[in-house]
Amino acid sequence: xxxxITGSDGFIAKNxxxxxxxxxxxxxxxxxxxxxEEIIQNYAAECDIVFHLAGVNRPEKEEEYITGNVKFTxxxxxxxxxxxxxxxxxxxxxIQADRENAYGISKRKAEILLQNYRSxxxxxxSIYRLPNVFGKWCKPDYNSVVATFCYHIAKGEExxxxxxxxxxxxxxxxxxxxxxxxxIEIDKEKQELYPKVQDSFFIKVGELADIIYRFSDCHINFxxxxxxxxxxxxxxxxxxxxxxxxxxxYALKMNKDNRGSFTEFIKTKYSGQVSINVTKPGIVKGNHxxxxxxxxxLVVKGTAIIKLRDIITNSKVEYRVTGENLEVVDIPVGYTxxxxxxxxxxxxxxxxxxxxxxxxKPDTYYENVEE
Numbered sequence: 590x591x592x593x594i595t596g597s598d599g600f601i602a603k604n605x606x607x608x609x610x611x612x613x614x615x616x617x618x619x620x621x622x623x624x625x626e627e628i629i630q631n632y633a634a635e636c637d638i639v640f641h642l643a644g645v646n647r648p649e650k651e652e653e654y655i656t657g658n659v660k661f662t663x664x665x666x667x668x669x670x671x672x673x674x675x676x677x678x679x680x681x682x683x684i685q686a687d688r689e690n691a692y693g694i695s696k697r698k699a700e701i702l703l704q705n706y707r708s709x710x711x712x713x714x715s716i717y718r719l720p721n722v723f724g725k726w727c728k729p730d731y732n733s734v735v736a737t738f739c740y741h742i743a744k745g746e747e748x749x750x751x752x753x754x755x756x757x758x759x760x761x762x763x764x765x766x767x768x769x770x771x772x773i774e775i776d777k778e779k780q781e782l783y784p785k786v787q788d789s790f791f792i793k794v795g796e797l798a799d800i801i802y803r804f805s806d807c808h809i810n811f812x813x814x815x816x817x818x819x820x821x822x823x824x825x826x827x828x829x830x831x832x833x834x835x836x837x838x839y840a841l842k843m844n845k846d847n848r849g850s851f852t853e854f855i856k857t858k859y860s861g862q863v864s865i866n867v868t869k870p871g872i873v874k875g876n877h878x879x880x881x882x883x884x885x886x887l888v889v890k891g892t893a894i895i896k897l898r899d900i901i902t903n904s905k906v907e908y909r910v911t912g913e914n915l916e917v918v919d920i921p922v923g924y925t926x927x928x929x930x931x932x933x934x935x936x937x938x939x940x941x942x943x944x945x946x947x948x949x950k951p952d953t954y955y956e957n958v959e960e
Contacts, residue, residue, distance in 0.1 A: 592773075593618040593636035595665065596643030600727040601681060604762045605640060605769065612770060633668035638773050639678045641665065641703075646683075646692055646732050654695035662699040666706045677713045677780065678703060679769055684718045684758065704782070713780045715772055717765075720789050724762025724823075725830040734794065735759065735824065738801045739831040745805075753795025760789040761823040790820045797824075804828045808839040811856045848872045849935065853946070861943040868893070868928065868936040875927035877955045884920040884942045886928065888912050891936035896958045897924040905958070912937070925956040 592609065596602050597619035606617060618632040620643070633639075645657030669676065680703055685693035700716055707714040727733045729740035734757065741748050768786045804814060804825055814825040829837075843852045849867040856862040868874050868891075878900055886895060890912040898905045900923055909931075910916050920926050930936035944952075 590614065590638065591616045591618055591636045592638045592640065593620065593632050594640045594642060595620045595661075596641075596681075597621045599642060600724075600733075601722060601762065601765065602640070602642050603726050604724060604766050605642070608763075608766045608770065629665070630668045630671070633665065634671040636672065637674060637676055639665075639669070639676060640769070641678060641680045644681070644696070644699075651691045654691045655698075658692075658695035659698045659702070662702050666702060669706070669712070672711075675711060675713070677773065678707075678715070679772060680714070680716045682716050682718045684720050686718055707782075714782060715780050716783055717769075717786060718783065719765065719786065720758035720760050722760050722762055722765055724827050727762070727827075729831070734797065735801075735827060736831070738798055739828045742798075742801050742805050743828065743831045743833070743836070748798060750794055750798055753793060753798070755794045756791050757794060757797075758789050758791050759820070760786055761827075763823075764788045788819065792820065800824055801828055811841070811853055811862075813855055813857045813860075815858065817859065848874060856945045858945075861941060862945045864940045864942070866928075866938040866940050868930040868938070870930050870933055870935070873927050873929045876925060876957045877953050878925040879922055879952045879954070881922060882942055882944055882952045883922060884940055886910075886918045886920065887915060887939040887941075889915065889937050889939055891930060891934050892932035893936050893938070894929045894931055895926065896929070897921075897926045898958045899924055900956060925958050927958045
């Protein structure tokens, strides 16, 4: 299957090409501004599918909308006339195609050209009127507010917001690409003329900025975004793609003493926190219990004995755990507990708690397990 992609040097095309190759579609015919007319004609005559992504949306002169969006589409269809196969065309249009601005009018005229060509029976056609698309590799300070905000906030620079209450519709690049690839894998006769990409969402510009600013603080307060929100999860993935490589590494605060160290790693609003505990050989840590806080201990290096005692019944249990055979020990409420390094090397334990530590309400009561 030969797939022709116009606008191959653009943000959407880059993501499309990578995923097509991931899925085994290797015969890609790429067209951009540097491609010669002869090559475009040859590609058009032999392709099976066309992703028509080329277009103009931020020209210096208004007439360039017609040249880039209408005239090029017209020329492409002329070249496709020489293709003996009944091809399928996927066109990246815009939600602005029903608006009376120069860009919207040009996209609508391109849609009409494509629909007229479809009426000849020489092609099947899917027109996607896309909202604002965001994701990795999108150019900042161009036509994506998400890219612009991520780029400047990641650099510690100020952003400009004219009206924080303006609501915009966003769609994540992976959702677009997965929908399109599914489109070319189904029966051509089942193609819709105006299918939609699912999972778009609406957000106010001010709210978007606030979310991305929170992302920039994650390495300071060890927090994670609200991953229960699909929108926030996708925005966070996008944000990290704009962080400079030298800023991807950051130090944690290690609370050290002669017993070892304790380091908070991740804090979340709804899922508690994760910490790293290092214990020197022969050292016992813990000997305390909690009313509400529960924990999970996972030894990843060294050998330890974890002891628990019910403070009401005094019933005891102990577990021998080692980093060579990963096992989790749950620490319930009402049990005083301790962890002892019985090995000859530092003991490293990953600890999860169901709530973030609050120094004003630590919910920690010291009581020796052995008493």
